[in-house]
Amino acid sequence: MAHPHLTAEQLENWKDLKGNFTLTPTYIDLIKDIWNVISWYYAPRMWKNYIFPESFINEIARHIYVSLNLVYYVIYIAIGITLLRYSFERFICKPLVNWLELTPVNKKKYPESIWKTVFYTFTWSFNLYLLTYRYDYFHQPYLIWDDWIPGMDIPFDIQLMYFIQCGFYLHSVYATIYMDYKRKDYYAMLLHHVLTMALISVSYATRYHKVGLLVLFVHDITDIWLELAKSLHYMSTRKGGRQCPQWENAANVVFVIFILTWFLFRLYWYPLRVLYSTGVVTAYRVYNRGCGLYGFFNFLLLILLGLNIYWLYFILQLLFRALAGTSNGLQDTREEDDSDEEEPIPTSTPKASVNNVIKEKKTK
Numbered sequence: 001m002a003h004p005h006l007t008a009e010q011l012e013n014w015k016d017l018k019g020n021f022t023l024t025p026t027y028i029d030l031i032k033d034i035w036n037v038i039s040w041y042y043a044p045r046m047w048k049n050y051i052f053p054e055s056f057i058n059e060i061a062r063h064i065y066v067s068l069n070l071v072y073y074v075i076y077i078a079i080g081i082t083l084l085r086y087s088f089e090r091f092i093c094k095p096l097v098n099w100l101e102l103t104p105v106n107k108k109k110y111p112e113s114i115w116k117t118v119f120y121t122f123t124w125s126f127n128l129y130l131l132t133y134r135y136d137y138f139h140q141p142y143l144i145w146d147d148w149i150p151g152m153d154i155p156f157d158i159q160l161m162y163f164i165q166c167g168f169y170l171h172s173v174y175a176t177i178y179m180d181y182k183r184k185d186y187y188a189m190l191l192h193h194v195l196t197m198a199l200i201s202v203s204y205a206t207r208y209h210k211v212g213l214l215v216l217f218v219h220d221i222t223d224i225w226l227e228l229a230k231s232l233h234y235m236s237t238r239k240g241g242r243q244c245p246q247w248e249n250a251a252n253v254v255f256v257i258f259i260l261t262w263f264l265f266r267l268y269w270y271p272l273r274v275l276y277s278t279g280v281v282t283a284y285r286v287y288n289r290g291c292g293l294y295g296f297f298n299f300l301l302l303i304l305l306g307l308n309i310y311w312l313y314f315i316l317q318l319l320f321r322a323l324a325g326t327s328n329g330l331q332d333t334r335e336e337d338d339s340d341e342e343e344p345i346p347t348s349t350p351k352a353s354v355n356n357v358i359k360e361k362k363t364k
């Protein structure tokens with residue numbers, strides 16, 4: 001029977017894939033099974049008559065199912081989020097920072113962090129609802145592919161989640177330029193937001209939206225705790241150098257939770273539930289149904305895993321320095337000049353605490 005995306009030779013080669021996938025993979029299973037699939041997928045016989053970049057462009061075109069009219073929805077949502085943030089900062093944050101008597105520089109940073117805390121809490125809670133009550137992709141990620149077909153319909157609640165997330169990152173491009181506290185990684189953050197929008201758009205257009213839900217779920221939770229820790233840190237120092245150690249202690253606790261969630265969600269569940277499903281399960285369950293862009297999609301996801309490991313190095317480095325009580329080189333290098341804007345503190349400063357070393361450490 002003719003297949004819309006695969007040649008007869010490719011379908012025949014699919015039968016040569018040995019082994020199978022496991023429902024409860026370990027790190028060893030992940031490495032072993034992905035290597036087995038990659039060895040099969042990149043065998044020379046699978047790439048006959050493949051010409052780059054023409055073949056790659058044609059493959060993308062075959063697997064893209066999206067109407068350009070949907071772009072307008074994303075733009076409208078981005079505008080709505082921007083207006084909502086302006087209102088939140090003006091009517092809630094501005095009176096709050098004045099009442100808290102924050103230092104001038106923290107008045108600039110606090111609204112951004114508390115806004116992101118609220119937003120990520122909302123989106124992650126909605127995602128938790130989708131993955132817990134509406135669908136069961138998190139506990140059984142292999143079910144992602146049971147009903148997958150090219151161009152399949154996307155449920156409205158998942159579409160809503162995608163539009164909100166893509167609209168938020170489009171808003172974030174504007175916010176980085178006009179609203180956020182300016183940092184030294186300004187251009188890197190702009191690039192990050194653009195790439196994130198691209199990943200969200202591609203996963204939606206190729207109908208890998210269930211994978212997208214899992215990726216957002218295991219990453220947004222850490223941002224909640226990070227932004228909350230930063231917000232609490234800003235509240236620990238007031239005008240005139242007045243210290244509020246209760247907020248500093250709270251930030252310490254939140255930072256520990258942030259590290260634990262980083263390990264659990266980004267370094268345990270992400271590779272074993274997301275990467276195993278996209279890198280191994282897809283080859284056995286849906287390759288013969290036309291599930292394309294295997295190499296491209298998994299390459300992007302593996303880069304994300306590499307970034308998670310890369311960022312962990314700096315997180316632990318900051319933590320170890322804080323626990324050692326050192327006071328040099330602990331500030332986020334993106335904000336080394338913050339001291340010029342802060343009011344002088346007449347009393348001696350305490351030893352570096354966890355929240356002193358996590359100032360504005362962006363992890364996404």
